Amino acid sequence: MSTTTPPPPANPHGNVAPPPAPAPSNDVTLTIDGQSVTVPKGTNVLEAARTLGLDIPAFCYHPGLPIVAQCRQCLVSVEKNPKLQPSCQQVCGDGMVVHTTDKQSALARQQQLEFTLLNHPVDCPICDKAGECTLQKLYFEHDNADSRVDVPKVHKAKAVDLGPTVVLDQERCILCSRCIRTCDLVSGQHQLDFANRGDHEILTTAPGEQLDNPYSLNTVDVCPVGALTAKDFRFTMRxxxxxxxxxxxxxxxxxxxxxxxxxxxxxxxxxxxxxxxxxxx
Structure with a gap:
């Protein structure tokens, strides 16, 4: 016996009901440096690039911390956008086309790196972070060139005692705020802050505070340079x-x-x- 499929139900006006709309997708597809990638909605361009094996340099970005986009080291070009965008803050959109190695992006990141190094002591041979320092890695990858500035560097305090476990070298600090956000988010205590402005801006303890929360050593782990060092490890081993x-x-x-x-x-x-x-x- 043959069977036939009944027609779809009709509405009161006698018209056939339209098929149900497809469920909205939770993914977006974009192109980064000519490679297509599909990521969940809300993913930033920097993380999307990492899924493709593309390492966009960054200092202030950490996947476990709030995004502030203040180091400007991760700038990329986005088609139809007139300005370079920080890839850590730029949310991926469907059909977006991103360039990370174009001339404009590469030049901007190189100039920002030079600006970061302006007053940095560049004392890698005696720095505890040597060999695992993000700034050192990028410096050698980009140009490894001498500074074009012939005026004296701004000097800041060395070996600042922040608390029972951590020592700060203010000259090496690049003001990325990772340590501040770590204290605020992980320990829930605002014990670190910035003071002053311009090239005299420094990292210091918040008024009336010292760095003594139970997670204080995590600030050493998230520091991308040799500014924060642990008292029980500094100058002991490479x-x-x-x-x-x-x-x-x-x-x-x-x-x-x-x-x-x-x-x-x-x-x-x-x-x-x-x-x-x-x-x-």
Whole structure:
């Protein structure tokens, strides 16, 4: 016996009801440097580029912190947009076309890097962050050129005692605010702040505060340069001489993931290890 499919129900006016609208997509597709990528809505261009293996340089951006877009090191070109955009803050749109290696973007990032280095001591050989410093990496990748400025650098305080665990070198600080946001967001205590303006702006403790919250050493981990150092590790061992072993912190029952950095059977420092299900960053 043959069967026939009944016609769709008619509305009161006798017209056939239209098919249901497709569910809205939660993804957007864009093109970055000629490569197509599909990401969830709300993803920024910098993270979308990373899924393609494209590393857009940045100082102030950290995936676990609020976005401030203040270092301007991640500028990119977006077609139909007259100005360069910070890729950490630019949300991906469907059909968007982004260029990260075009002449305009590359020149802007190189000029911003030169500006960041203007008063930086560039003392990599004696800096504790040498070998794992974002500024050092970008400096060598871009041009490794001497400064074109022949006036004396602005000098700031060295070895500033911020609290029981952390020391600050104000000359190395690039004012990215990662440490400030870490204290505000992770510990919920506003213990660090900026003071002064222009090339005399410095990182310092907030009025009446010292850096003594339980997560204070996380500021050392998020610092992209050698401005913040841990008292128990500074000047003890070069980063590239250490081996890393994944482990779990035994400080409490949370089970935060860490890496043990060790050499010759001795542990020299513990650093956070990303685990979104336990301790995030």
């Amino acid at each position: 980063a590239w001489e250490l081996e890393a072993t994944p482990s779990v912190c035994n400080g409490c029952a949370t089970g935060c993931n860490i890496e043990i950095h060790h050499k010759h059977g001795r542990a020299w420092r513990l650093v956070p290890r990303h685990n979104a299900k336990v301790n995030d960053y």
